[in-house]
Amino acid sequence: MSWMRWRPAMEQALYAPDGGFYRRPEGPAGHFRTSVHASPLFARAVARLLLEVDEALGRPEELAFVDVGAGRGELLAGVLGELPGAVRARVRPYGVEVAARPGGLPSTALWTDEVPRGVTGLLFANEWLDNVPLDFAEVDEDGALRYVEVDVATGEERAGEPVTETDAAWAARWWPAGGPGDRADLGAPRDAAWASAVGALERGLAVAVDYGHTRATRPPFSTLTGFRAGREVAPVPDGSCDLTAHVAMDAVAVPGLHSLWTTQREALRALGVAGARPPLALASTDPAGYLRALGGAGEAAELTDRSGLGAFHWLAQSVRMPVPASLGGLGGLPGWQTLGS
Template sequence: MGSGWRSAMQTALYGADGFFVREREGPADHFRTSVHASPLFAGALARFAERVDAALGHPAVFDLVDVGAGRGELLTTLLAHLPADLAGRVRATAVEVAPRPAGLDPAVRWRPEPPAGTTGLLLATEWLDNVPLDVLETDGRGRLRKVLVDPATGTETLGEPADPADLFWTSRWWPGAGRIEVGWPRDRAWAAAVDSVRHGVALCVDYGHVRAGRPAFGTLTGFRGGRQVHPVPDGTCDVTAHVAMDSVAAATGIPHRMIRQREALRSLGVDGSRPPLDLARTDPAGYLRRLSTAGAAAELTDPAGLGGHWWLWHHIGTGGRDTMLG
């Protein structure tokens, strides 16, 4: 019979021995994100944090909150990229359901929920795509019904008709027949995270789509050992679906800006262009270093890959003037 995808994902990802909870391995063993691709990503976020700090007037304590922190990889690298003055004022918090990893800087707080009253920058990089959701499909009579999944095999069947909350969200954000990934749980999760910020910026970086480009057959998939696999919600693989970014953006009721990662990173100084060939003759070692950096930057800004991700941010209590990117 199976259960709805939302329930199955919750158990598979965040249950007692769920994919993101177990200690014997980390998510980075199974999939590659911008965080893992290159420290250039953390360097760009450090420059973004500097701009938030300036917009806030350089507060005595600057909160840096990473929601969905994994094993603390992003915070560790980001803190190393901050200028000394800002680093000395930072209060870093990793938000994650997994146990605190051994060896993490003791200055980094570790907690399961975002702290209330943040003044600074709240980050969520590839977090919302793992917030569990339900899937609907249109049956032969044109009715939207909930898709049920067998947790052991990933086999799907059609279950009961869609409930009112799913239909309400779908009518606004994903109308029409086909396969629909119901995004209101992501909307609610993001709104709660943004609500924890008293003064500053909340930034979400994730892969997703907007209403004009909803995928007809959905995006739900799995990752194991660095490879894309059939999404079986048994706890052995990541189960993920792209984010309805426009719905998430509207959920807070706070003005926002949303652009592609390619544009955002280029505004923050990450350039994937190759160094001039003449440099190879005058400074071969420097040429190779710059070539390596260009290759990493190219991966982060590739519009068909990581560069196609969305950056969505909201200003809270900063006067609303957006000076984060040019």
């Protein structure tokens, strides 16, 4: 057996150059469905947010759109396609991903494995943070937290060494230990990854969209799981499946910045995505238009479903800029709440 702590095992399984899951040719869309894949309405909403960021920034000469965890460029291409020509001419798009650059992207799009620094605009991370490799800890019979070790070939687990002071302090603040057998996802590496991404903005808005929880809804057990070919599977770190863990959204928020939180349902509704059915009278006056509107309403309903994609968490943090209208600033719509750290 080959035992190691979960963090290096996840790093190897997801991102190794010689067979990591996120380097596989089929891409994430071959295994699970995100909001980006569910409907072009998602890209349209993000494009609207980018336009509001542009306005709040005073329409800079160069406006960055940074798609972190860009997959195969689906969101990047979708957002660019929704922008007015005059704005698109000022946008510098970045796709941040470990996989090779996909075909079909505009020549202006830069493809990189690192978040660009010193840019001004919108940084958007859709289902990225849940894939940042973490360690996991379990409470032993004496009440001490120990790292969980995993066999990389089988997924079998065992208790390892006691956690470091740093991880113990993080758990005590954000995920307090319960009784023997309870587990915690040790989120300090994820917090650091998000802080680094947000810190890359000279001015702008950083948005993270993910499975998540806050202190009031923190689970007693680890949220680690796997996905393969559209199904939830055992999390075996052998490169054959996605490995994901829900995000502690209050912990990950960078201190000292204006931070807002809401559900995807509320965020998308504020950005013009609603699941209301078109009026039935339209079916008799414009049957084709009615069918298009009905299809759009179905897609919107999926994106905002309280028990599905609509339950995702949105964390928005502004860096040296006013809050856009759709986030409740500039006289905008309600639905967001301040998130304290």
